[in-house]
C-alpha cells in the first residue's frame with residue numbers, strides 16, 4: 001500500500017488513509033454501495049445550491065455499460081479494467097435559475113467528488129480518479145446532452161495486490177506518496193508570506 005512520506009500535522013483518518021490504487025481485487029461493488037457514494041456527493045455544498053454535478057456509473061456486473069465507460073479511457077489508464085465499477089462526473093454548465101454560465105460548476109463537481117472519495121474510504125473502498133479519457137467520446141457514447149460537460153472519471157473497488165500489476169505500474173503503486181510542503185501552498189495575509 002502506498003504510504004505518505006511525511007505527516008507532521010495530524011489530519012482526519014479518512015483524509016490520511018485515502019489513496020489512488022491501480023490494483024483492485026475482484027470483489028464486487030454493489031449498486032447500493034455506488035448509490036451511497038453518490039448520496040455523499042449529493043450533500044456537497046454548491047454555489048446557489050445549484051448542485052451542478054451529474055454522474056454516470058456502471059458496476060462490472062453490468063458489463064456492457066462498464067465496457068462503454070472503459071472505452072472512454074486512454075490507454076495509460078487501462079489498469080482501470082481491474083476496478084469493480086467505473087463512473088464519470090459531469091458538470092451542468094449554466095445555472096438553472098438564470099441560464100448564465102456557472103463559473104464554479106467544475107469546482108462544485110470537484111467538491112461533490114471529494115465527498116465520494118471520503119465516503120468510499122469510510123466504506124473500505126478506494127476510488128482512483130482519472131482525467132485521462134476522451135471527453136468527446138464520452139459525450140457521445142454515454143449520451144451526455146448539450147449544456148453538460150464531462151469532468152473526470154473514477155475507478156472504484158477494493159485495493160488489490162500491487163504484485164498483480166505490470167512492472168511500471170507496480171513501481172508507481174508502491175512509491176511513497178508525495179506532496180508539496182505546506183509553506184508553498186498556504187500563505188499568511190499576502191502571497192508568499194509565511
Ligand SMILES: Cc1cc2nc3c(=O)[nH]c(=O)nc-3n(C[C@H](O)[C@H](O)[C@H](O)COP(=O)(O)O)c2cc1C
Pocket residue numbers: 002018019020021077128129130131132133152177
Ligand atoms: C482530476 C484528477 C485526474 C487524474 N487523472 C489520473 C489519470 O488519468 N490516471 C491516473 O493514473 N491517475 C490520475 N489521477 C490520480 C492522481 O495521479 C493521484 O490522485 C495523485 O498522484 C495523488 O495520489 P493519491 O491519490 O494516491 O494521493 C487523477 C487525479 C485527479 C484528482
